[in-house]
Amino acid sequence: MLSPERLALPDYEYLAQRHVLTYMEDAVCQLLENKEDISQYGIARFFTEYFNSVCQGTHILFREFSFIQATPHNRASFLRAFWRCFRTVGKNGDLLTMREYHCLLQLLCPDFPLELTQKAARIVLMDDAMDCLMSFSDFLFAFQIQFYYSEFLESVAAIYQDLLSGKNPNTVIVPTSSSGQHRQRPTLGEASVLEGVEASLFYQCLENLCDRHKYSCPPPALVKEVLSNVQRLTFYGFLVALSKHHGINQALGALPDKGDLMHDPAMDEALERLLPKEKRH
Amino acid sequence: MATVEKRRLAVSQAAGFTDSGRPGASRTAAMTESEEDFLRQVGVTEMLRTALLKVLEARPEEPIAFLAHYFENMGLRSPTNGGAGEPPGQLLLQQQRLGRALWHLRLAHHSQRTAFNNNVGVAYECLSASGRKKKPGLDGRTYSELLKRICRDGEAPEEVVAPLLRKIQCRDHEAVPLAVFRSGMLTCFVLLEFVARAGALYRLLEDPGLATADRRVGQAVLDTLEGALQASDDTAPARYLEAGSRLGPDSLALAMDRALVARRPSAPMTREEFLEKATALFIAKVKPVG
Numbered sequence: 001m002l003s004p005e006r007l008a009l010p011d012y013e014y015l016a017q018r019h020v021l022t023y024m025e026d027a028v029c030q031l032l033e034n035k036e037d038i039s040q041y042g043i044a045r046f047f048t049e050y051f052n053s054v055c056q057g058t059h060i061l062f063r064e065f066s067f068i069q070a071t072p073h074n075r076a077s078f079l080r081a082f083w084r085c086f087r088t089v090g091k092n093g094d095l096l097t098m099r100e101y102h103c104l105l106q107l108l109c110p111d112f113p114l115e116l117t118q119k120a121a122r123i124v125l126m127d128d129a130m131d132c133l134m135s136f137s138d139f140l141f142a143f144q145i146q147f148y149y150s151e152f153l154e155s156v157a158a159i160y161q162d163l164l165s166g167k168n169p170n171t172v173i174v175p176t177s178s179s180g181q182h183r184q185r186p187t188l189g190e191a192s193v194l195e196g197v198e199a200s201l202f203y204q205c206l207e208n209l210c211d212r213h214k215y216s217c218p219p220p221a222l223v224k225e226v227l228s229n230v231q232r233l234t235f236y237g238f239l240v241a242l243s244k245h246h247g248i249n250q251a252l253g254a255l256p257d258k259g260d261l262m263h264d265p266a267m268d269e270a271l272e273r274l275l276p277k278e279k280r281h
Numbered sequence: 282m283a284t285v286e287k288r289r290l291a292v293s294q295a296a297g298f299t300d301s302g303r304p305g306a307s308r309t310a311a312m313t314e315s316e317e318d319f320l321r322q323v324g325v326t327e328m329l330r331t332a333l334l335k336v337l338e339a340r341p342e343e344p345i346a347f348l349a350h351y352f353e354n355m356g357l358r359s360p361t362n363g364g365a366g367e368p369p370g371q372l373l374l375q376q377q378r379l380g381r382a383l384w385h386l387r388l389a390h391h392s393q394r395t396a397f398n399n400n401v402g403v404a405y406e407c408l409s410a411s412g413r414k415k416k417p418g419l420d421g422r423t424y425s426e427l428l429k430r431i432c433r434d435g436e437a438p439e440e441v442v443a444p445l446l447r448k449i450q451c452r453d454h455e456a457v458p459l460a461v462f463r464s465g466m467l468t469c470f471v472l473l474e475f476v477a478r479a480g481a482l483y484r485l486l487e488d489p490g491l492a493t494a495d496r497r498v499g500q501a502v503l504d505t506l507e508g509a510l511q512a513s514d515d516t517a518p519a520r521y522l523e524a525g526s527r528l529g530p531d532s533l534a535l536a537m538d539r540a541l542v543a544r545r546p547s548a549p550m551t552r553e554e555f556l557e558k559a560t561a562l563f564i565a566k567v568k569p570v571g
Binding site: 006007011014015018020023024028031032035043044045047048051052054055 | 316319320323324325328329332333336337340342343344345346348349352353355390392393
C-alpha cells in the first residue's frame, strides 16, 4: 500500500525503519568473507543474490545469533525457516525435550543461546520440570513469542514483579539480567491470598510500555483482548495466552495457523524432487 | 566479532551515514588496510553510496526488494560490473526494453517532479533506441503496452483503467513525442495512487462482515468527491489528488450523516463499483490525446 508519510521522513529515519543500513553493512561483510570466490565482475550479482535472499527470508540460515536477532524481519524469517525445516517432527507426532529442540535450533544457528530455548520451554511447561516432553506446535508457538518479543517480555516480567510486590507500576523500570523470569513465582510463605496480578491494572502498565518502547510489541488491541477475558492472571498464564492467540500469530506473519502447521505444499514438492521414491515416507 | 564491528562502522562512514542507535557506532577503529583497498578497488564503496542515494531519492515501500532489483539491473547493464552485460543493442527484446523503462519510471515518486521527469526522459530514450528491425522513436503500440503494464503491476483492476487508456492511447504506428509520453506517464501513476486511495477510503466504509459498503454512504462519499474535483479548474492530474485530500472531514461526515438519516432501504455497494465510479470522476478530467 502506498504510504506517502514515508516520503516526508528524514533520511536516517526512513532507512532505520527497514534496517537498510544493517543489511547493506552485512552484505559488505559477507562479500569480504567470500572475496576469494567472487571475481571482479561478480560484485553486482553478489549483491543481487544477497538482497534477494533477504527478501525471501533465507538469509538467516546458518548465520550467527547476533545477526539472526538483529531485525524483526530476521527473527520472523528464522521462525519461518525453523518451522519449514522441522515440521515433519510434528507430522510424526514426536514429542521432544527442550534439549532436543535446542539441538534442532543449533542446526540452523550454531551459536543459538540455550537460555532462550529454556525460556521458551518454560512457557510450555509452566513449571521447572525442564526435561518434560513437548509437542512441536506447543514448542514452536511458545518459542515464537519468546524469541520475537524477547525485549518486550523482559520488561513485562519486571512489571509483573513490581505489581506482585505492590510497587507503583508507573515508575520507570530498567530490567537487569537478574530480574524478571527467574524470580516470578512466589514461595508459599510470601504468596498473597490471590494468585497473580489484576488483569486490568496489568494491561494499563503494558499499554504504557508499548507506547514508550521502540522494539517490537504485540499489537496493544490484541493484548487487551487477551487480558479482558480474565480477572487475574500469572506471568506464565499471560505468556501462554499470547502464544496461543491466533490474531497475534497472524499479525506477526511468520507462521501459519496452528491447524495449517503441517501444510507446506511448496516444501513437499521440493522434497519430492530431491528424494528417490523408496525413501519417501 | 570485533572485526565485524569495525567493518560495519567503516562502511557506514564511507557511505556518509551513521546509524546512531546501533551499538558500536561510537567506536572509531578502522577496517584493515587490505580490506579497505579491496573494497575501493572493486568499486564497492562507490557502488553502495550510489545505491543508497537512489534508495533515498525513490523512497520505495520495500527498500530491500528495491536494492535487489537495482543490483540486478546493474548487472544486466554493464559487463564490467557483473552479469553477462547487455547483448548487442539490436538484439535487445521488446520485453527487456519495457522492463528497463518501467524500472526507471519507478525510481522516483511522481510528486518528486524533477527526479520523476528525469527518469521519464531516460525511459523514453530507452524505448526509442533504434534496433535492427526498429526505427528510432517510440511507437503507439509500445506506448500502449507500457501503459497497460504499469496499470497491471499497480494492481488497478482492468475495467477501472480501461477508460483512461482509451483516452490517452495513441494509434499503433503513430509516433509518440516526449511531451505526450511524459504527460501519459504522469497521469497513469497519479491514477494508480488515486485508485489506491479510493480503495483505502472504501475500506473505511465497508462493513467487515459483509465486505460491502452501504450504498447510500458510498454514493454520498462519491458525490462529495465529485464536488471537490469540480471545484478545481486546473487540469494538472496531480491537482486531483490534492482536491481529494482537501475533502474536509467535516463535509464528508455531513454527507455520510445525511445519507444514513434518509429513510431509504440500503443496498450494498461493492468495492469494484466504488472504485469504478471514483476512477470515472478522475478520468473525466483527463484530456484525450490528439
